[in-house]
Amino acid sequence: MKSDPGFYDYLPYNDRPVIRWPNGARVAFWVAPNVEFYELAPPRNPARAAWSRPTPDVLNYAYRDYGNRVGFWRLLDSMKRCGMRGSVSLNVAMCEHHPEVIRACADEGWEFYSHGTYNTRYLMGMTEAQERAVIQDSIDTIKKHTGQKLDGWLAPALTYTDRTMDLVAEMGLSYVCDLFHDDQPGPVKVRQGKLTSIPYSLEMNDVIVYNVNQVSPRRYADILKRQFDRLYAEGEKSGTVMCIPLHPYLVGQPYRIAAFEEALSYITGHDKVWLATGREIAQHFNTHYHDAFAAAAQPVGEAP
Amino acid sequence: MSTPQLLPDDYLAYPLRRYGMDHNRYDWSILPERQPVALPGDARMALWVVPALEWFPLDMKSQPFKPPGAMQTAYPDLRHYTLRDYGNRVGIFRILDVLSKRGIPASVAVNAAVASRYPSLLKACVDHGCEVIANGLDMDHLHHGGLSEAEERDWIARTLQVLREASGQPVRGWLSPAKSESLLTPDLLAEAGVDYVCDWVNDDMPYAMRTRSGPLHAMPHPVDIDDYTILVQNHHTEDDFRDALIDQFDQLYRESAPGNGRVMAISLHPWVIGQPYRIGALEEALDHMQSQHGVWAATGSQILDAWKAAQR
Numbered sequence: 001m002k003s004d005p006g007f008y009d010y011l012p013y014n015d016r017p018v019i020r021w022p023n024g025a026r027v028a029f030w031v032a033p034n035v036e037f038y039e040l041a042p043p044r045n046p047a048r049a050a051w052s053r054p055t056p057d058v059l060n061y062a063y064r065d066y067g068n069r070v071g072f073w074r075l076l077d078s079m080k081r082c083g084m085r086g087s088v089s090l091n092v093a094m095c096e097h098h099p100e101v102i103r104a105c106a107d108e109g110w111e112f113y114s115h116g117t118y119n120t121r122y123l124m125g126m127t128e129a130q131e132r133a134v135i136q137d138s139i140d141t142i143k144k145h146t147g148q149k150l151d152g153w154l155a156p157a158l159t160y161t162d163r164t165m166d167l168v169a170e171m172g173l174s175y176v177c178d179l180f181h182d183d184q185p186g187p188v189k190v191r192q193g194k195l196t197s198i199p200y201s202l203e204m205n206d207v208i209v210y211n212v213n214q215v216s217p218r219r220y221a222d223i224l225k226r227q228f229d230r231l232y233a234e235g236e237k238s239g240t241v242m243c244i245p246l247h248p249y250l251v252g253q254p255y256r257i258a259a260f261e262e263a264l265s266y267i268t269g270h271d272k273v274w275l276a277t278g279r280e281i282a283q284h285f286n287t288h289y290h291d292a293f294a295a296a297a298q299p300v301g302e303a304p
Numbered sequence: 305m306s307t308p309q310l311l312p313d314d315y316l317a318y319p320l321r322r323y324g325m326d327h328n329r330y331d332w333s334i335l336p337e338r339q340p341v342a343l344p345g346d347a348r349m350a351l352w353v354v355p356a357l358e359w360f361p362l363d364m365k366s367q368p369f370k371p372p373g374a375m376q377t378a379y380p381d382l383r384h385y386t387l388r389d390y391g392n393r394v395g396i397f398r399i400l401d402v403l404s405k406r407g408i409p410a411s412v413a414v415n416a417a418v419a420s421r422y423p424s425l426l427k428a429c430v431d432h433g434c435e436v437i438a439n440g441l442d443m444d445h446l447h448h449g450g451l452s453e454a455e456e457r458d459w460i461a462r463t464l465q466v467l468r469e470a471s472g473q474p475v476r477g478w479l480s481p482a483k484s485e486s487l488l489t490p491d492l493l494a495e496a497g498v499d500y501v502c503d504w505v506n507d508d509m510p511y512a513m514r515t516r517s518g519p520l521h522a523m524p525h526p527v528d529i530d531d532y533t534i535l536v537q538n539h540h541t542e543d544d545f546r547d548a549l550i551d552q553f554d555q556l557y558r559e560s561a562p563g564n565g566r567v568m569a570i571s572l573h574p575w576v577i578g579q580p581y582r583i584g585a586l587e588e589a590l591d592h593m594q595s596q597h598g599v600w601a602a603t604g605s606q607i608l609d610a611w612k613a614a615q616r
Contacts, residue, residue, distance in 0.1 A: 001307060039326050043315050047308040054368050055449050058503055059483040059527070065325075065506035070335045074555075093321050100334060117318070125308035126315075133316055161308075214538040217551065253528050254508065254559075255552035 007165055007179060007188050008197070009297035017292040019184060019239035021284065025274035026235025027228070028281045029267060032154075032177070032200065032245045033075060034089040034115060035105070037097050038064040042120035048159065050120040064119075064249050068098050071252020076104055078261040082268045087278040089115040089154045089177070089245070092138045095145035102145055111277040112146050113177075114138035116156025123159045131161055135171050151279045154178060154200065169193035175282035183231060183240050185285040187294040196282050196290055198241060203227070205245040210256075217259035224263040232270060241281060242267075329490060330513045330522065340564035341509065341614040343607075347600035348560040349553070350607045351593055353410040354502070354525060355399050355572040356439055356479065357425065359417040360388045364444035371443055371482035372532055373573070388575050392418060392425055395578020400432050402587055406594060408601040411435040413479040413502070416466040417442035426470045435603035436470075437477030438463050438498070446484045453488055460496050476500060477604045479525065494520040500608050508556065509567055510611040521611075523569070523604055526552075530571035535582065542585040545577075549589035557596060565600075567607055568593065 021028050040061050042050045051057035079086055088105050090112050095102050105112070116123070117137055126134070139150045153168045154177040165176060169190035176188060177200035188195040202208045204227060209220050224244060231240040244264075251260050268275060320326040343350055358373065362385045366374050373388060375381040396412075403410055412434045419426045429436065440447065441463050447456055460478075467475045476499035480489065483503040493501055495517035500510070502525035513520040527533055529552050534545045549570065556566040577586050593599055602610075 037326075039320070041326075043317075045308075045311065045315065052369075053448075053484065056485065056487050058485040058489075059505065062504040062506040063527075069333060069506055070508055073334065073336045093318065096321050096323060097325070098332060099323070121315070125311040127310060130311065130313065130316055214540075216538075216540055216544050216548070218547070253526075253552075254555035255529055255548045258551060258555060 002162065003303065004300065008181065008186055009189070010300050011186065011293060011297040013183070016184075016238075016296055017289055018237070019285070019289055021235075021239040021274045023274065024272060026239060026272045027231050028239060028241045028274045028276045028284075029228075030241070030243050030276050030278055030281060031079065031084055031086050031264075032089050032243055032278065033072070033086045034245065034247050035072065035094055035101060036064065036067065036091045036115065036119040036247070037094050039118055039120040042118065045122045045125060047124035048122050048157075067247060067249030067252060068094075068101060071248035071250070072101055073104075074252045074254075074257050075246065075248050076108070078257060078264060080108065081261065082264045084264060084268055084275055085277055086110040087152070088112045090142065091115050091117060091119050091156065092141040093118050095141050099145065106146050111152075111279050112142050112148050112150070113152030113154065113278055114142065114150055115154045119157050122157055123155055123161055123164060126161055128163055128167070131163060131167055132171070135167055135173075139171065151175060151282065152177065165195060166191045169195035174286060175278060177243075177245075177278065184238070185241060185281065185289070185293075187290050187297075194286060194290065196285055198243075198278055198281050198285070200243045200245055202245075204243065206247050206250040207245075210250045217256040220256070221259040221263040224260075225266055228267045232273070235272070328514055330511060333511060335508060338509070339614070340561075341611055342563050343565035343600055343610050345600060346562040346598065348562060348565055348598035349557055349593070349596070349600065350565055350567045350610070351408065351599055351601040352523075352567060352569045352604055352607055353403060353408055353572065353601075354413055354437075354479075354569060354604070355396060355410055355574055356413040357392060357396060357415060357418045357429075357574070358388060358439065358443050359392070359415050359421065360385060360443045366444065368446065368448050368450060369482075369484075371446060371484070372537070373443065391573060391575030391578055392422060395574030395576075396425065397428070398578045398580075398583050399572060399574055399586070400428070402583060402590065404432065406590055406601075408590065409433050409435070409603050411437050411477060411604040413437050413439040413477070414467060415439050415442045415481070416463040419466050419470040423470065430471050430473070435477070435605055436467055436473050436475055437479060437502070437604060438467050438475055439479045440481040443481050446482055447480050447486050447489050448484050449486045451486055453492070456486055456488060457492050457495075460492050464496055464498070476608075477502065477523070479503065483527070490520050491515045491517055494518050500604060502604075510608055521608055523608060524567050525569050525571055527571065530573070531577040531582075532573050535576055542582050545582070546585040546589045549586075550592050553589075553593050562598060565610075
């Protein structure tokens with residue numbers, strides 16, 4: 001085990017190359033619906049239990065299932081009304097289980113990136129060969145069902161090995177959403193390939209906001225607007241990124257969707273905001289700023 | 305923190321990776337694509353209020369997990385025991401009063417222990433016009449995968465026997481304590497003559513389940529907007545609770561149409577919402593709902609029967 005993941009050098013917010021987004025936008029804004037399949041009785045990973053209750057955890061399983069049967073369709077309508085494309089954080093087995101959901105996203109021009117195979121299969125404890133097989137499965141399944149090349153990665157249920165970043169870069173992906181150290185994209189140091197971290201934000205994630213912090217829907221809308229207002233103001237100096245990671249089973253509940261749509265409409269109603277996907281942000285950064293950011297970063301000193 | 309144990313290769317095997325669900329209990333189904341459900345009188349909304357009458361034994365074992373509302377301190381936990389019982393002595397009557405004044409029936413989900421211990425409470429609910437549905441033996445009899453089939457069948461039979469005798473009703477509905485089930489619970493419920501179960505929170509509408517003993521139906525019964533979740537677990541205010549109920553209703557109402565109704569289900573715990581400072585939030589929310597056109601306040605059985613009629 002390591003004391004520092006070693007993925008990035010130190011690059012302070014007040015002293016780094018200036019980012020300019022397309023068309024003078026101040027904020028690159030993206031929305032990442034997590035389209036997930038949780039298994040009722042997954043095989044056990046000794047590092048983490050899939051469910052908080054003994055199998056079958058009917059309550060929590062059904063709660064997740066609500067997202068696909070009901071919540072997703074409500075969220076889809078809200079996104080369409082605001083002219084916002086999603087960047088789908090996809091458990092790729094959804095392509096087999098619920099292809100109607102995949103088709104609905106594809107019809108709207110949404111991006112698909114990988115969130116592993118199932119949200120109940122974790123990477124901890126995998127050998128390199130096993131982990132490569134999981135990544136290859138994602139590349140192949142997304143290609144087969146959507147025609148898209150897989151560019152992005154958010155590890156299933158945020159589970160990792162020490163090799164995860166190296167392997168996704170080596171296998172041709174260009175961005176990851178797993179690092180929460182910045183409000184701008186940044187290079188990820190990998191043994192081979194070119195990889196960028198783009199801000200995803202647990203602070204804006206409805207799982208954290210609703211399941212952990214237990215706030216009300218109106219409060220969530222307020223949080224989203226406050227986050228956007230500050231990033232919009234700071235983005236005049238150098239472009240920032242705002243992401244809203246979502247879960248249809250949470251934000252798609254009837255009593256929550258209107259407050260979310262109100263915040264989304266507020267954000268998308270600004271003129272200097274780039275309504276982007278994860279891939280578009282990563283490509284722009286990789287083309288124009290990745291190498292300059294890497295060169296400007298300061299090596300991290302030794303801990304005493 | 306330690307290095308994780310290596311995984312066997314069959315951790316990457318996916319025998320149930322296929323179209324639809326990873327079990328056969330019910331079919332995959334997209335709510336907006338379903339056939340419309342006409343409600344009586346062309347109503348747009350079926351309003352279903354479900355107060356739970358619960359008994360948490362003072363010496364509860366909380367196995368295999370602590371159900372919401374369980375005892376918390378070292379024995380004897382008088383504060384939590386008696387606060388739960390407040391719901392059965394005081395809170396429920398405050399709720400029934402609110403409902404009576406508005407002509408709203410209810411389906412009371414009753415632990416068999418409550419019916420046996422407080423027969424006059426069950427009678428008061430029946431006299432009010434409530435549908436009685438089963439809520440297991442008590443809050444310390446959690447249905448779960450570790451039970452033997454014989455034991456679970458016995459729990460269900462005893463629960464239904466007590467409640468059917470005490471209420472004189474068929475007792476068609478079932479809510480498991482803490483919404484906890486074994487893999488066999490729906491089979492055993494159907495076998496015991498239960499028509500609908502309230503444990504599954506995956507839909508806004510009733511849907512058909514498959515059991516080895518014939519049909520069973522899932523009724524929408526969300527935990528998200530119940531009083532315990534919002535007021536006790538999330539520590540929100542009474543006004544937040546009122547707003548959540550109103551926002552839930554308004555969204556479902558927008559998605560409904562005459563000839564295509566939706567179900568607004570409200571799960572209540574009398575020891576929570578029945579407190580003097582909280583009950584007004586329920587009144588305000590119900591008044592908002594009843595001020596809209598096409599709201600049909602009904603019992604679970606009435607709503608399910610309307611849904612069944614629309615499936616033909």
